[in-house]
Amino acid sequence: MMMYFKKIILAATCMIPIQLLFAQLPQDSRRAGGIAVIPLSTGITQVSYEGKAVLISKENEQPYAVFGIPLSAQVGTLTLNTNKNPIQIEIKPYRYAEQRLNVKNKDYVNPNQEQLDRYAREAKEQNDIYSSFSQSSWTQFPNFIRPTSGKFSNSFGRKRFFNGEERAPHSGLDIPAPIGQKVVAPADGLVVGTGNYFFNGNTVLIDHGQGLISIFCHLSKINVEKGQHITQGEVLGLVGKTGRVTGPHLHWGMSLNNVRVDPQLFLK
Ligand SMILES: [Zn+2]
Missing domain, CATH: 2.60.40.1590 (Peptidoglycan hydrolase domains)
Structure with missing residues (x-):
């Protein structure tokens, strides 16, 4: 068709x-x-x-x-x-690779009850954002640019094992980059969430309209506030290594109809 x-x-x-x-x-x-x-x-x-x-x-x-x-x-x-x-x-069939990571801080592999409770609260907060559906200001799909420079690791969807234990598949893609490198909005939108999350570290979520949401994690600094309009190319924060990481990088995720999809599909 x-x-x-x-x-x-x-x-x-x-x-x-x-x-x-x-x-x-x-x-x-x-x-x-x-x-x-x-x-x-x-x-x-x-x-x-x-x-x-x-x-x-x-x-x-x-x-x-x-x-x-x-x-x-x-x-x-x-x-x-x-x-x-x-x-x-x-x-169609598709096979994602496996990834084995070693995290020094064991709390990130087997969190205690207090950390699990914190994670449950944060997961609900993020899920509420992912499942929202706002009116879009556009009729033609927004053009997306890369949120930061660096080589993409083709890591979306990978089955992940932390210290040998299987955890959720990777919901975004990682861009290794030095701490302090600028992270920009890939398209216009509304900042709908900012915070310091257990796994994701310092995080920004942007609503681009009609359930199209982007997320940026492990930042060393957040430059925007919830409720703020952001335009394509505007700095939202800086690359860091906060949360569950093995080194400094940007985790960039994209969600459509409350489903995490491969961010690379938005770039030409
Ligand atoms: Zn990641």
Whole structure:
């Protein structure tokens, strides 16, 4: 369907480079932890997955659903509901690598009760943000830039073992960088959360609209406040090594419809 649609568009506007046609939308990658960019037929104005609203964006007058595929999604058919007929998409197989890390501070591997309670409070706070769905100020999907310079470790989705014990898969990607390097907003948005979290260290969360949320962790300094509007390229904080880390880096996460997806899919 996607290929078919692209072919029609390309045939109709063959003099315009492809980058201009699909400059803003994230890459379509139908795997667990990926994103499905689904052209919507006439009359579909609402899309949801398991009761949660899915982002809708326009590109050259064509509306698309931009759906975050859960890391737990099984290979095979997945169904989205709409205000008209349901949409079925095919989830393709994909194998994430394993990562074995050694953390010196054992509290980060086996937290005590007080730390677990703290983590539960923080997880709820973050989940409330991830599951929110604000109106977007844009109709065309925002263009994203890199939040900091440095080589991306291709680490999203990795199964992780801390000191040999299996923990949750990696929900973002890590960019190793020196302490104090600037971290900027990859797109315009509203700062919806800041704080010092047990695992994530000093953290900033930005709402870009329609359930599209970005998170920046392990900062040495936070430069913004909750409730503040931030524009693309504005400094939100500095790289650090706070929380559960093995060295200084930025952890950058992206969430769509309360599902953590691979941030690299937002960059061209
Ligand atoms: Zn990370």
